Amino acid sequence: MTIHKEGKSLLFWMLIILAGVNFGLHQLLGENETLLNVIMLISIVFYLLVLQFFRNPTIPIPDDQQLVYAPADGKVVVIERTTEDEFLKDERMQVSIFMSPINVHVNRSPITGIVRFFKYHPGKYLVAWHPKSSTENERTSMVVEHPNGVQLMVRQIAGALARRIKWYVKEGDPVVQGHEYGFIKFGSRVDVFLPLDAEVLVTPDQKTRGGITPIARLKGA
Known part of the structure; x- marks a missing residue:
């Protein structure tokens, strides 16, 4: 540790x-x-x-091209079909993980790939579980392209207490599954926007560990 x-x-x-x-x-x-x-x-x-x-904490780094791993420690608070209209511009399956102040706040890449899009958005500080926090709070959006061409988005979202989002990547950077790409201070949320044909492996209220808990399986990966 x-x-x-x-x-x-x-x-x-x-x-x-x-x-x-x-x-x-x-x-x-x-x-x-x-x-x-x-x-x-x-x-x-x-x-x-x-x-x-x-x-x-030090974790065993995963290496499974079929699986999407949790980007953060926390609890699954959302599993729903939605439209991602910032970059992907299509329907996605959204899995959201709420990070309480007692969780580890390291954010890890859920897959190995290349960062095709990254943007920081200043914004509000609604409570992290608020329905509009994903689009109105301070946040970052990162799109990673899997080696098979599949793209998914990971979004860091600041909460009522978390007012400092840190990130260590930019467009064009390679990222490795399970490796750190960012950090959020004092309570927050991370959203993952998966392809609709991905098999979701978690359930509402399930606890996750970043880089350890698989949250989905990609089709044909």
Whole structure:
């Protein structure tokens, strides 16, 4: 288990600030040991909660051209037929995964392929499960072309708390199944837009693990 690069600076300065606050309070309230112990305990718990959010576990990297793997840890909140009108311009099967603040927030490529389209959209910060969050919230859209020519879209969506989306790819880049391509801070959602003939392998409310849980099987891959 390692700490993700997106959290190292924040965690460092948070440690300095909390240590300074506790030291200052100790100077002011030196005789009230009970209160000081409570404040120190709260500080430690708060720091550990933030620390666990930025954990970056090592996973066995999958290599199965037939399968589409979950791009994130979380819970399946949507499985429905929809129209993707930003780039693919056709009907798709949408699978959405909600990432709570206690989930690992690394985003992983669900398939191996080439990034054919990537775009960042500034937007609102509706709760991640809101029906309009997929089209109105701050988000990124990435289309990956599978070696067999099939294209699918993965969309990072910011939530009410998640207001920093990070990505590490651009159009033309190769991506590898299970490898990290982005990160979202503090609760969010990831949508995957699959071909209609893909076999969906997950069910509503099912828990997923990024790069480990297969969410669909591609026809003819």
